[in-house]
Amino acid sequence: MARSLDGLVLSPVADQAPGQVGTRTRFTYHEQDGTVWAEYAGGDVVRGHLVGTRAGDALDFRYVQLKRDGTTSSGHCRSTVTDLADGRVRLEERWEWESQEGSGTSVVEELPSDGLSDE
Known part of the structure; x- marks a missing residue:
């Protein structure tokens, strides 16, 4: 099993569609006893939260976010x-919107320890 996500900061390796998470979005993960959660913000996302579970190397979570357009x-x-x-x-992700149409895949990676931001 890969190491704990607790305290890690991850970011997408590529931009998604406009108005969604992108390379300027930062996810701060927490993990305890099979539970995972994160706060995220950056780019078009003012504030986002995710919460779910981890079983081995598989995460299953739901997310909600507020975008700059309100x-x-x-x-x-x-x-x-x-x-x-x-x-x-x-993290190699398969996601699906529940509040609107759309689905896809994305990859997020832990930021290098020599710098947490490219902003």
Whole structure:
């Protein structure tokens, strides 16, 4: 099993559609006893939260977010946790909106320890 997500800061490796999470979005993860949660913000997202479970290297969570235009949205995501060769963590995600149409895949990775932001 990949290491704990607790305290890790991750960011998408590519931008999604306009108005969604992107490379400027930062996720701060927490993990305890099979429960995972995170706060996120950046880019078009003012504030977001996710909460769910972890079983081995599989995450299953729901998310809700407030965007800069004042709209809210929510969805469901299943992710696989993997370790990168350099020791960082990667999440390979399959997500689906529940509050609107749309689904897709994304990859988020732990930010390098030499700098938490490219902003």
